[in-house]
Amino acid sequence: MACIALVNPPVHEGRYRHQPYIPIGLAYVAAVLEGSGHTVEVLDCAALSMGFKELKERISSIKPDIVGLTAMTPTVGSALRVAGLVKETVPSALVVLGGVHPSFMDKQILKQTETVDAVVRGEGEYTMAELVSAYQRGEGFKGILGITFRNDNSIARNPDRPFIENLDALPRPALKHFPLEKYRIFGKKILPIVSSRGCPFQCSFCVTSRVFGRKVRMRSPESVVNEMIWLVEDLKADAITFYDDTFTFSRERVEKICEEIIARGLDVPWDCQTRADCISPELLRKMRKAGCQVITIGVESASQNTLKAIGKGTTPEQNKKAVEMIKKAGITVVTSVIIGYPGEDINDIYRTLKFVKDLKPDDAYICVATPYPGTELYRIVKEKGWTMLEDWSGYDTLTPVFDNPLISNEEILKARRRFYDEFYSPWYIIRQLFKGKFYNRVLARTAANHLIWRLKSSNSSII
Secondary structure: OOEEEEEEOOOOOOOOOOOOOOOHHHHHHHHHHHHOOOEEEEEEHHHHOOOHHHHHHHHHHHOOOEEEEEOOHHHHHHHHHHHHHHHHHOOOOEEEEEOHHHHHOHHHHHHHOOOOOEEEOOOOHHHHHHHHHHHHOOOOOOOOOOEEEEEOOEEEEOOOOOOOOOHHHOOOOOHHHOOHHHHEEOOEEEEEEOOEEOOOOOOOOOOHHHHHOOOOEEOOHHHHHHHHHHHHHOOOOOEEEEOOOOOOOOHHHHHHHHHHHHHOOOOOOEEEEEOHHHOOHHHHHHHHHOOEEEEEEEEEOOOHHHHHHHOOOOOHHHHHHHHHHHHHOOOEEEEEEEEOOOOOOHHHHHHHHHHHHHHOOOEEEEEEOOOOOOOHHHHHHHHHOOOEOOOHHHOOOOOOOEOEOOEOHHHHHHHHHHHHHHHOOHHHHHHHHHHOOHHHHHHHHHHHHHHHHHHHHHHHHHO
16 A cells, blocks of 8 residues: 655745635545555644645655645645655655646646646546556556646646546545644634635636536535534534535525534534525525534625626625625625626725625725736636736735736735725624624734734834
8 A cells, every 4th residue: 555645835935924724625645545454644834834844754764656736826836846846855756736727837847847746627536546546557558538738748638537526436525634633713613614605607717517526415404514523523623614515505405504503402602604696584494503603605796787897796785685684694704706807997996995894794805916827817818918916926816916906016015004904993803793793802802913914014114
């Protein structure tokens, strides 16, 4: 059996700093590989604050036969650097790269560097297991679906692998390999769960339907609640977060999940994200009773023209009513919008930010339009010939990465900062603390951190 190291790469200093989250795709791959009898070690460098030097020492100590790396767009540069140090340390090791970004930039990556031997595209659980088995037997990779690999002096791209239809058949993610104490937010351990994959919607800024397909594949309510109980009882989760893109896509299934939670006496706060057209007052009441404390909803824009360009399929009025509906149900609501989309000017941005303020959400994500590879937005920006940032580590939705002729990057950043300076007020902190729920205390701490950062920035500018 093979010795396999699975690595979430270090975070570049000064870039993409955020609260560590569990790369659950890596946890699923680890579980499938262990089920096949392999020895697996996971190194989540982001959570461990592990730099390249320490990682190199760990790789040298482990001496893996195979190293699997995961990468998003902001971390792909770091992942490629890790691939290089692996080859320096254990030259015989097979280096495999997976994740959303490599799924669309597979050929470019293999052309760019010789330190990556193969790229796993899309869902990686069974693909990785087959690849490891073939490598151990000394066979080629020609028959393995869903990979792109170096074949002598050329690059071969095998056909896509069909999506995993029965998600209940997958083992539970091997979270035991992760430093679970490192994923605490203000002292509370929040652990993830995925109850479905795929998305039928075609938002131009999102890659979900392009990675996981347009068909929504759903786990059974029993399987979902069994895993929630495992997270709480065995792994001591204080709260659970659903990674599903549209958790309430099937209202009937969510109702059954809630009924199962209530029937089995599971008492744990949880959060999810969804769309305005996938909720109802009845469903929200049941979700709250079952422990749902936070819902994040993508309202995206105050402009119907922008919503149409994005392909959202909702209206500003729908989104407004949805936010009001969630509030009325007694659930904390977080809104998410995108600013700086092609065709927008500064007035559009300020209209959207005013729209968010008028909605009075408990929190708000103001995301800068970011053309990730594989998205329709990426195609649009490339087609227009607009200059894009070449450094992938800047693709974090916090800063502009392409030149919009109707608005400068400085104007976008100024509008975003001004919003948060006004939104995270002392009264905001008091309101959130007064609500008393766990998630509201988290929001209050986040706002307090912003105020402290703002004060320090003001003082440093005076000095």
